[in-house]
Amino acid sequence: MLKIRIHRGAKEIGGNCIELDADGVRLVLDVGRPLNAAMDAKIPLPSVSGLDNGDDPTLAGLVISHPHQDHYGLADQVSPKVPIYIGEAAHRILRESAFFTPSGLDCTPAGFLQNRKPFAVGPFRLTPFLNDHSAFDAYSLLIEAGGRRVFYTGDIRAHGRKAALFKKLLSSPPKNIHVLLMEGTHVRPDSDGSEKSPTEDEVEKACVETFKATRGAVLACYSAQNIDCLVTLYRAAIQSGRDFVMDLYTACIAKATGNKSIPQPGWDRVRVYLPNSQRSKVMKHGAFERTDAVKLYRIYPKELVQRRHELVVTFRQSLGSEFKSAGLLAEAQVVWSLWDGYLKQPKGKEFLEFLERNHVPLVHHHSSGHASIEDLKKLVTALNPGCVVPIHSFATDRFAKFFPRVTQHADGEWWEG
Ligand SMILES: [Zn+2]
Missing domain, CATH: 3.40.50.10710 (Metallo-hydrolase/oxidoreductase)
Structure with missing residues (x-):
């Protein structure tokens, strides 16, 4: 059986953190800092057993989808005993950033994400999909465990310099997805679905x-x-x-x-x-x-x-x-x-x-880092998931207006994947 809980992101952009539990072994996706937190504010880690002290053997690891603070920003509080997985270039970028800014990250990853190269973390089989986003070396993730298949978009777009990656995802998507955890930055309280960012x-x-x-x-x-x-x-x-x-x-x-x-x-x-x-x-x-x-x-x-x-x-x-x-x-x-x-x-x-x-x-003169609703619709059609679970949006309650089979889950709630 696979259980999932969103710790933060079910009703906001920022602070993304998801915990998955496959028969008692757990994996964390992202450990972001809330966007509305003051620069010097100390934000506690989400309540994931073992994340802060590395003393819970049922915690198999942490995957960071991409080097944006709202996805990795609390990782400096994670115990070095917890295995971290991140893109190799993303890791180097954050290490460089740590020299110049207080918001960088100098960690020792247990492994690197590589485009469409599956790897195992405990009972979880992960396949990263390099994607088009405003952060370099950003990934969506397919997670297979307990007989279920979850696709986490991370942050994604279709109008950047790597738009071909989005097209490829549409033309050769992973099959039989049970749960699509999808970012919806542009699903806003007032959006009508036609909004587009310049490319x-x-x-x-x-x-x-x-x-x-x-x-x-x-x-x-x-x-x-x-x-x-x-x-x-x-x-x-x-x-x-x-x-x-x-x-x-x-x-x-x-x-x-x-x-x-x-x-x-x-x-x-x-x-x-x-x-x-x-x-x-x-x-x-x-x-x-x-x-x-x-x-x-x-x-x-x-x-x-x-x-x-x-x-x-x-x-x-x-x-x-x-x-x-x-x-x-x-x-x-x-x-x-x-x-x-x-x-x-x-x-x-x-x-x-x-x-x-x-x-x-x-x-x-700026291009958004996030997909338009129109592009997200194409993604949902291509992946054809059993359900769409909203994340990374200030209007997750409006997903059902734009996408089929939407199931909303609150922060902190465990649900079956
Ligand atoms: Zn991002």
Whole structure:
């Protein structure tokens, strides 16, 4: 018999955590941090026996579907005795991120997820499916145990740079799925099912227009870990005749993908800027190998200002005054390639006020990391599951309006899979 319980995510986006129990042996999928938690708030682990101390032999392991905080963010509290499974590149990215930010993760995985390569964890047979998402090295998971087959979408989309993976999932889906645990980020209280995000290709075209029309520097705000977005911005920079300036953090993440077809230092027209905060970090830890690795491609404030009309420069909310004193804001244009909700939060509002005071306009060019309802419908049709269980949505009660055979389950409730 297979039992399942969602610990968090049955009625919210963020903090995803699912526990499966096959005849008394358990497996956990994701251990995310709630999105509404303050940066410094200590959030306790979900109540999964053995997760915090590793002392319960019935806990077989933890699988992290992809490197987004709402899926791995509490993993630093998990006992090192609990075997962790994650994508290899995802693991490297989080380790790099741990050097630069408090939100990274430096763990020692027991095994790595590989596209369509099944492996066993106790009585569970897992098959990862590399998918299209705004996080790099993200997977959906087929879990077989107790004679049942569960497909967990993780976070997924069909309009990014890896859209072919979604198409392949539709054309050769796993068969005989009993339970589809499906993310529904775009199932919102007010959605009617027709909403669509621009594709990465559409965002690229829009960026080219904006970059060409900007007289000064293009200041691009994006997540260093959103590799699709990095590729989009780089490609748009080249097409508009500009060099692309990464900060050291982005350069390290791009390298950590282990994928030579991702823009990184050494590529044509890629330069690296070292913001003050990252310089302090390198000096504090004596991590000069990081700066040595990019020294041929470094760009310094003087050149940044002189050539600002020829550059797309990686920008962050925290860099405002540094760029202002360097003289980089004159005639600049900010491109916001992140979720617009961040701008409604206190720090985002402060950032907008800063830009307004300095007469720097902001334009949105962003592709959502999550599938439209229309694409999710195609997925449900292809997988043809026995039931659809909603997760990762603020309106899970509305799933039944869009999808067949929906069964809702509350956080904390055990149910038969
Ligand atoms: Zn995600």
